[in-house]
Amino acid sequence: MSEDKIRDESKINGKDNTPSNFIYDLIDEDIRSGRVSKDDIITRFPPEPNGYLHIGHAKALLIDYLTAKKYNGRFNLRYDDTNPVKESIEYAESIQEDIRWLGIGWDALYYASDYFDIMYECAVKLIRKGLAYVCDLSADEIREYRGTLTTPGKESPYRNRSPEENLDLFERMKAGEFPEGSRVLRAKIDMASPNMNMRDPVIYRIMKVEHYRAGNKWCIYPMYDFAHPIEDAIENITHSLCSLEYEDHRPLYDWVVDNVDLGSKPRQIEFARLNLSYTVMSKRKLLQLVNNDLVTGWDDPRMPTLSGLRRRGFTPASIWDFCERIGVAKTNSMVDYALLEHCVREDLNASAPRVMAVLRPLKIVIDNYPEDQVEWFDVEINPENPDMGTRKVPFCREIYIEQDDFMEVPPRKYFRLYPGNEVRLKNAYYITCKEIVKDADGNITELHCTYDPESRGGSSPDGRRVKGTLHWVSARHALDAEVRLYDHLFTVPDPGAVDDMDSIINPDSLIVLKNCKLEPNLSDTKPGDHYQFFRLGYFCTDRDSTPGKLIFNRTVGLKDSWSKEMKKQ
């Protein structure tokens, strides 16, 4: 079926039609000033393998990747795995899978953990220069000594140990002689700095924990602020793109780069991370959703994770398009979820095969249609793309239509089926409603209609106009299926601002329909296949679907001006 589209890289490399952004402007300046050569641009995407990638990561990833491509530069994937207590191989594998799914390749794959020896040497160098010291203060004491936002900190009593003593102590930290928390290595900068990050930040801590890659080689691990600039310098990253909260860290980033002498000078540039309405993006909250069973897992179709979006039916192309449309800037912003929906609709409208599915069936008997007759109609697979050809759809005396497509007492402007009204069954016949059958409780159980044999195919020789066109499924040929309708997980546009997530969970974020009727062509569907259920929306075969138990997820509904009209009335 429809393959997930991957961009043609030849159109990305050096493309000059990319909309400009402030990052490109800064890089252009760097090239003009000679700080970097125009052929040496290198960027990196540095995820920590401590969770699944979400659409916010996709934005950052695309910015890193497209920036490198724009300058015909190189792009590295680098695991920022400096905290073994939070990281795992499972997360690392999911990250690569998601990046590949997006259709993004990397020129090199690196691990921060592979640089631990170099980082250790850098720390030693700092100590020799008198720029780092081993501090014996406890975590609580360090916090107290750090001061507050408005008052300067005070210097640690261990701040002026000699380089020799520091070297000895640091080596013994590495050797595992001291318990966790007993000592740290700190950069010696300025305890009175108005920037908290410069108040002698901790750069190494003792953690007697096995690292998922480095094993038990280390019992001291570098902190982000020390490790990251070294990682970038080692890889000759020219532009280290990250999110806004690191702006305050830039002076420290530069301090490390300048004092560690690795011969390259990466430049950190910060941009605003993505916020999407009706969704949370913090790993902490996402993990909480999973752990508290508010969703079924990281790949729950309501999750903003790439695995969740994939299972929901979003395509790589739609996510690329979305990320390109939202732009790159430094303004904290909240992007409307409707834009993401627009992007998938646009992609799937062009590529998804159309198929008829009745979600809430209402049986119709066509009284004047021959009892034993079956006709197979040719129906176009995608009217937007005739090259996709046609399929055969069976028709007989008993069919199902959507309950919403019939009303006993229609409101104004309703042009679907109602008593006495004639509608078109897509590609089949015109039918007119003659009789309603109800059960003892007054519920409509069945409709009796008549058809016009002259209208075969969906138009009549007399050219009379029939406004309504309904989708339908032959009752004798229908496949049974479960269809899952998804909506926003949260009831409020900015769930990230609410502490108690349980109180804002949308009770209707998942509606499971178990008695859906599908046209038989869906019998060989495979997980991940995309369709447009005619007149309803875009759906994707769930990964748990089997030929014996078909399951579909609604990616997004079609735009529906009728329901808007109803709300107005």
Added chain:
RNA sequence: UGGGAUGUAGCCAAGUCGGUAAGGCACAGGACUUUGACUCCUGCAUUUCGCUGGUUCGAGUCCAGCCAUCCCAGCCA
């Protein structure tokens, strides 16, 4: 009461050397329609670019002051 950053339509976001407010989403009309979809037209900042002053023939763009919002006190990243 410290430091860093940001403020252009409901939501994103362009706006080079100051020259008279791109585009997209959403929304509202209309055309077309065997998807009330798609597509196509039209409208959507003319006392207006957070506010107030200033410089200038002319300011979203320069200057000053103010206001609002976000981030920072993990041995997380």
